[in-house]
Amino acid sequence: MSALSVAVEHRQGAFRLDAAFETPGGVTALFGRSGSGKTTLVNLIGGLIRPDRGRIVLDGETLVDTGARRFVPPHRRRIGYVFQDSRLFPHLSVRANLLFGRRLARASDGIGFDDVIDLLGIAPLLGRRPNGLSGGERQRVAIGRALLARPRLLLMDEPLAALDETRKAEILPFLERLRDAARVPIVYVSHALPEVTRLADRMVVLEEGRVVASGPVDAVTARLDVSTLRGARQAGAVLSATVEGHDPAFALTRLATRAGPLDLPLLDRPVGASLRILVSARDITLSLRRPEGTSALNILAGTVAEIGPSADADPMVELRLDCAGASLVARLTRRSLAELALRPGLPVYAAVKSVALLD
Structure with a gap:
């Protein structure tokens, strides 16, 4: 896996980005509201923008060091880029678009053509043109083209933003396969918390051009001091789980988590x-x-x-719970908070009404 270290400052008009983070590899999500600086930051990593000040290091190689006047151009960085729109060549077939990516490869190692076709499920599309594909199919081809360039890092700038919910549901399993099988580190830009919690290992939260939280997804999603997370309707906490057993008589599956056992509707998992x-x-x-x-x-x-924290006009407040070392987040009314006299250190019992499966 490629380690990535970023510490940059850049101004575009009235907007100022001052961001730093490190990631050891896997899938790292840049998360935040529109205008928080996610795309600017990913463009700096890809070399599409030269920062005013800063340093970017990938896999031990310094790509940018403004103090030393070093700037490696995009075509020499071996970084793949998948944009919101697929940017396929409309006059070429899917096969030709993919082969264009392979011609850009500067290394002989990495994933092969047939492997990419199988991973992304695009064999039936090879003879077609981009204008005959659905949005989800175009994005899968764009990902395949980027992979065939054999990058050491893949940048994905809100690849699902232009898709409707049906197309998103179509492509998300392929992104999971990409994460698990391709072994290419990914920086994934999104303002959709469900995507991030489903795909990412780590997340970097941006607000107004600054990093306000960074770390493993389970630790960051449980934080109460990050307004971007707390404002999301799907806010909650991520837990790692293991299938402990099945109860076919009641159609239930028991999961073992650090917070304690959880029973879910029967899962098709061993x-x-x-x-x-x-x-x-x-x-x-x-x-x-x-x-x-x-x-x-x-x-x-x-x-x-x-x-x-909770504003006087807001009837709701959130609490972070420590359940055997795992964090959960609960949202309740300020009235309930007062009536139960809840305070840090007080033992409580959390009834979990439902659980969303992420992968």
């Missing part, structure tokens, strides 16, 4: 399989004693670790 789940802040209710005589299947013991 015992021992690893996966990730999202526990939404909206799907947790709290009580001071373990609930009895309830239909809730999943009740986890924890401690109030942190209470987030």
